[in-house]
Amino acid sequence: xxxxxxxxxxxxxxxxxxxxxxxxxxxxxxxxxxxxxxxxxxxxxxxxxxxxxxxxxxxxxxxxxxxxxxxxxxxxxxxxxxxxxxxxxxxxxxxxxxxxxxxxxxxxxxxxxxxxxxxxxxxxxxxxxxxxxxxxxxxxxxxxxxxxxxxxxxxxxxxxxxxxxxxxxxxxxxxxxxxxxxxxxxxxxxxxxxxxxxxxxxxxxxxxxxxxxxx
Amino acid sequence: xxxxxxxxxxxxxxxxxxxxxxxxxxxxxxxxxxxxxxxxxxxxxxxxxxxxxxxxxxxxxxxxxxxxxxxxxxxxxxxxxxxxxxxxxxxxxxxxxxxxxxxxxxxxxxxxxxxxxxxxxxxxxxxxxxxxxxxxxxxxxxxxxxxxxxxxxxxxxxxxxxxxxxxxxxxxxxxxxxxxxxxxxxxxxxxxxxxxxxxxxxxxxxxxxxxxxxxxxxxxxxxxx
Numbered sequence: 001x002x003x004x005x006x007x008x009x010x011x012x013x014x015x016x017x018x019x020x021x022x023x024x025x026x027x028x029x030x031x032x033x034x035x036x037x038x039x040x041x042x043x044x045x046x047x048x049x050x051x052x053x054x055x056x057x058x059x060x061x062x063x064x065x066x067x068x069x070x071x072x073x074x075x076x077x078x079x080x081x082x083x084x085x086x087x088x089x090x091x092x093x094x095x096x097x098x099x100x101x102x103x104x105x106x107x108x109x110x111x112x113x114x115x116x117x118x119x120x121x122x123x124x125x126x127x128x129x130x131x132x133x134x135x136x137x138x139x140x141x142x143x144x145x146x147x148x149x150x151x152x153x154x155x156x157x158x159x160x161x162x163x164x165x166x167x168x169x170x171x172x173x174x175x176x177x178x179x180x181x182x183x184x185x186x187x188x189x190x191x192x193x194x195x196x197x198x199x200x201x202x203x204x205x206x207x208x209x210x211x212x213x214x215x
Numbered sequence: 216x217x218x219x220x221x222x223x224x225x226x227x228x229x230x231x232x233x234x235x236x237x238x239x240x241x242x243x244x245x246x247x248x249x250x251x252x253x254x255x256x257x258x259x260x261x262x263x264x265x266x267x268x269x270x271x272x273x274x275x276x277x278x279x280x281x282x283x284x285x286x287x288x289x290x291x292x293x294x295x296x297x298x299x300x301x302x303x304x305x306x307x308x309x310x311x312x313x314x315x316x317x318x319x320x321x322x323x324x325x326x327x328x329x330x331x332x333x334x335x336x337x338x339x340x341x342x343x344x345x346x347x348x349x350x351x352x353x354x355x356x357x358x359x360x361x362x363x364x365x366x367x368x369x370x371x372x373x374x375x376x377x378x379x380x381x382x383x384x385x386x387x388x389x390x391x392x393x394x395x396x397x398x399x400x401x402x403x404x405x406x407x408x409x410x411x412x413x414x415x416x417x418x419x420x421x422x423x424x425x426x427x428x429x430x431x432x433x434x435x436x437x438x439x440x
Contacts, residue, residue: 114390118388122384129374137436144433145429145433149391152422156418157390159415159418
């Protein structure tokens with residue numbers, strides 16, 4: 001199962017590369033730098049998907065106490081943090097030539113950064129509890145609270161920035177997307193979603209074997 | 216015994232313990248006094264800079280002293296081996312949670328009022344006219360802190376390196392509460408009507424409700440074992 005996912009993800013990523021560098025047109029104002037978007041946008045979308053999975057799996061764990069739900073939440077949180085980190089790194093690399101700065105306290109940047117820190121804390125908590133069952137219960141609670149906090153973080157950070165300064169100069173990306181760009185983006189989103197599924201499937205297997213060894 | 220009574224008993228026990236030992240409150244008061252000194256040392260004598268930074272500084276003080284206080288929520292039960300007593304309480308365990316939240320809320324509010332008075336005294340800030348607005352903003356913001364802080368304090372009571380882990384878990388989650396509270400306090404201290412920051416207050420109320428409901432629903436899962 002995970003092997004098939006792996007090959008699909010590899011194929012998808014290859015197709016995504018071809019689309020991003022071959023098919024998609026060169027963006028007029030930003031030039032080739034804009035192609036970072038084909039990494040940046042898919043990773044952030046998949047990161048949100050990952051945290052949604054953590055939320056659902058955490059509720060499922062507290063409900064049924066099924067260790068499989070906990071393993072899914074654990075794996076998904078790890079991949080989500082990885083993808084959030086990739087998003088921030090890719091965004092910074094894009095931001096330097098485009099905005100002239102690696103980082104700015106823009107609403108979206110800030111809320112993704114808070115998300116990153118929040119789930120890093122989640123993984124930190126997991127690492128600090130030896131008892132597996134307790135780690136599962138505690139992190140399920142944090143996974144639920146963190147997910148409920150995401151909309152609050154978004155609203156507050158958005159108001160915090162927009163009440164201060166208009167976002168006119170920091171509007172990322174092209175206003176309207178030509179078809180080639182949109183198609184390349186969608187292929188990459190699918191590819192990264194497959195990569196996420198592959199990572200999670202693999203990680204779940206590793207976690208299960210760890211538990212078997214320790215049991 | 217009703218649910219409310221059970222919550223009240225937990226609160227009462229903590230209040231009586233605290234009144235007799237004064238351990239947490241004394242430490243927190245000295246801590247906030249030190250914070251005031253630090254703010255003065257780092258910002259220097261520039262009054263204008265201080266006044267513009269005041270809402271943020273005020274909440275920074277509340278948050279830092281709150282972290283110290285909230286982290287100790289279940290320490291007494293741990294140290295005196297009363298954890299099993301809590302576990303054996305009959306009925307819905309979330310009553311314990313609400314009692315503990317109320318206790319933390321009370322403790323934080325006392326510290327906040329004193330810190331506010333010290334600010335007014337040492338930095339010559341006129342807080343009197345902002346008091347009606349602040350008496351709404353401070354409790355709203357503090358409920359958000361106490362609700363999540365109490366929940367996370369259960370976990371970190373059982374974890375090694377809890378002093379590090381507790382703030383690392385709590386602070387990112389509290390960003391919305393912190394932003395909203397600072398904005399509302401800013402308006403209150405500037406003498407603006409609270410209606411000017413109505414969206415922030417609504418966000419605070421929404422956050423408080425979300426956190427409290429999440430706490431009541433998940434607390435039981437934290438207590439077992």
